[in-house]
Amino acid sequence: MAHPTGACPLRIERDGHVQTWTIDLPEQRNPITGLDVIEALEAAVSAANDAAQDDSLRVVILTGAGSAFSAGGNIKAMRDGEPPFGGPVHGSREGYRRGVQRIPAAMDRLEVPVVAAVNGPAVGAGCDLAVMCDLRVASTTAFFAESFVQLGIIPGDGGAWLLTRLVGPARAAEMALTGDRVDAETALAWGLVNAVVEPDELLDAARALADRVAKNPPYAVRMAKALLKDALEVPLRASLETAAAMQAVAHTTEDHREAVAAFLEKRPGTFTGR
Numbered sequence: 516m517a518h519p520t521g522a523c524p525l526r527i528e529r530d531g532h533v534q535t536w537t538i539d540l541p542e543q544r545n546p547i548t549g550l551d552v553i554e555a556l557e558a559a560v561s562a563a564n565d566a567a568q569d570d571s572l573r574v575v576i577l578t579g580a581g582s583a584f585s586a587g588g589n590i591k592a593m594r595d596g597e598p599p600f601g602g603p604v605h606g607s608r609e610g611y612r613r614g615v616q617r618i619p620a621a622m623d624r625l626e627v628p629v630v631a632a633v634n635g636p637a638v639g640a641g642c643d644l645a646v647m648c649d650l651r652v653a654s655t656t657a658f659f660a661e662s663f664v665q666l667g668i669i670p671g672d673g674g675a676w677l678l679t680r681l682v683g684p685a686r687a688a689e690m691a692l693t694g695d696r697v698d699a700e701t702a703l704a705w706g707l708v709n710a711v712v713e714p715d716e717l718l719d720a721a722r723a724l725a726d727r728v729a730k731n732p733p734y735a736v737r738m739a740k741a742l743l744k745d746a747l748e749v750p751l752r753a754s755l756e757t758a759a760a761m762q763a764v765a766h767t768t769e770d771h772r773e774a775v776a777a778f779l780e781k782r783p784g785t786f787t788g789r
């Protein structure tokens with residue numbers, strides 16, 4: 516489903532080394548299953564990876580316009596049986612593979628860290644989108660709901676896989692099998708988010724966290740993110756081999772030499788991504 520105004524549903528703004536991506540469909544509570552949103556996110560990831568290569572981009576903040584982070588799927592489209600929610604079984608299967616499942620695939624390709632600024636409800640695929648990010652800051656008005664079963668469906672966008680790795684099997688099962696809401700404070704206690712702040716402090720808090728990442732040598736940050744992504748998928752021996760190779764590269768960089776000098780001289784480092 517295309518955005519009715521024809522405008523891009525993802526607003527992208529840049530401030531220094533940080534980009535902010537805002538899902539900009541507030542009247543619909545920022546659903547993400549439409550092809551326009553999917554394609555906008557894919558394009559943003561590709562552009563961000565290009566910008567990261569020359570050190571002009573180091574961190575992305577992802578948030579939603581209006582009162583919701585993302586309502587996930589478009590419930591009216593489900594009711595009306597619009598693809599991928601209706602039609603032949605094989606067509607619906609392909610609709611998910613060629614539709615919303617492109618989002619976790621794209622987010623997995625993003626080289627720079629992503630901070631989710633969860634400004635309000637994160638429901639269904641919207642909850643999973645927040646989980647696809649590397650770090651999460653939530654407003655006190657936010658809640659998370661892996662609510663698919665309450666609509667008689669299942670997490671079709673990788674939510675079961677993502678949640679299990681983030682909060683563990685017991686909490687993931689509680690969220691996915693009940694579909695119940697998890698408020699911001701509970702999300703913090705469960706390790707679903709890194710911090711909870713008042714609504715008017717959310718973007719500042721997300722930016723402060725992004726800046727704490729962005730101040731570090733960017734190539735080292737991207738390699739650390741890659742190691743973290745692999746950590747739950749590969750055995751220790753393979754992780755050690757990858758770390759050894761990455762570390763050998765890190766030792767050759769100008770940023771490593773600058774970081775060591777800055778540490779010894781007790782001053783902030785100036786990093787160039789080289």
